[in-house]
Amino acid sequence: MSVTRERRERERAQRHQLIITAARELAEAEGWEAVTTRRLAERVEYSQPVLYSHFSGKDAIVRAVAIDGFGELAAHLHRARPADPEPRQALHAVCRAYLEFATERPALYQAMFVLPTDVKFAHAETPPPLRAAFDEFVSCFRPDDARRELFAEVVWSALHGMAVLSDSGRIPSDGQEERLDFLVARFSDTPG
Known part of the structure; x- marks a missing residue:
């Protein structure tokens, strides 16, 4: 595996975990009804399409x-x-x-x-x-x-x-x- 590909996979895994962590934090602070893909995208500072490249929607995040x-x-x-x-x-x-x-x-x-x-x-x-x-x-x-x-x-x-x-x-x-x-x-x- 190339160094570039390894780096991309590592960054993707980090983004994936960042989204999970942000969802948990938002749910703990405001409840699960506050967890939306729009709010998560804002919180992790990625676009909604990037979020959807990791998860198909809120159910997949949960x-x-x-x-x-x-x-x-x-x-x-x-x-x-x-x-x-x-x-x-x-x-x-x-x-x-x-x-x-x-x-x-x-x-x-x-x-x-x-x-x-x-x-x-x-x-x-x-x-x-x-x-x-x-x-x-x-x-x-x-x-x-x-x-x-x-x-x-x-x-x-x-x-x-x-x-x-x-x-x-x-x-x-x-x-x-x-x-x-x-x-x-x-x-x-x-x-x-």
């Missing part, structure tokens, strides 16, 4: 933000999980980290789980960052348990419900720790 977010979530969960824990401690740490992630990054969480995207869960086309985040939950259950992915799905679903209901004010956020303890107790005491 998808890219979501996949970026799944990578961050996977890293966040991995850092939270103790290196050599007993299963209950690992599950509790990963669950708490998940809820913290949702609370600390509301617009990102919305892109990942609430806004419509074509990102597939539990599918052959599941993006690797999403699979990596899911695997952090799976690793909290005994390797010899054939149901560990099922357990991980149910725990993740319960956490998602807790995060969304708490964020919307439908359940009090001050009860989050008790709900988390209850969830972890039920799943860590699951017989093999």
